[in-house]
Amino acid sequence: GAVVSQHPSRVICKSGTSVKIECRSLDFQATTMFWYRQFPKQSLMLMATSNEGSKATYEQGVEKDKFLINHASLTLSTLTVTSAHPEDSSFYICSALGLAPKRRGEQFFGPGTRLTVL
């Protein structure tokens, strides 16, 4: 149980284009999902908290107009990188919390999406 998928797993795009990454909880409902970014040989940095039916909460320094988050259902959150540039190349990871998490703080992680902007 508690499987989270991400699509696509890998994407290469040209500078200036927009890229959408999907995060799905496959066998449970998630009111809250988190989006992380991980640069090579670095740790995971939280970008934003995505709440179903409401606006996302962005961490300091993360441009909300550049990284659009939509959490339209209890099983899907999307991250759109708008007008992507080479510096946006990174590994993007989502995680999800269950509706009634049995264990506080436990997040279920997706497999990640590797974005390369040329």
Add this chain to the structure above:
Amino acid sequence: AQKVTQAQTEISVVEKEDVTLDCVYETRDTTYYLFWYKQPPSGELVFLIRRNSFDEQNEISGRYSWNFQKSTSSFNFTITASQVVDSAVYFCALSDRERNNAGNMLTFGGGTRLMVKP
């Protein structure tokens, strides 16, 4: 300020050696949770353990063991008789209520890259 510190950025051992990965954390919350995750080269985070602040019992799972010491704010991870498949980046993480009242946000340490050579 960094709340989870993994002082060892890289460790290299020879197969069958024991290795300990250090994790020191900082929190003002009395109830908190500590985690270890493994990130193999594929990138997907693998959950290893969750420990709450009231449970200081050490835990052993096969070749893995964890030593939680509140007095020194440490939660160290030992791999006994390491194997090549243990090569990965290991992250220690903390969830507490300093970031949000729900206490469901994770703060990651910088990670320790473990290389096990045959």
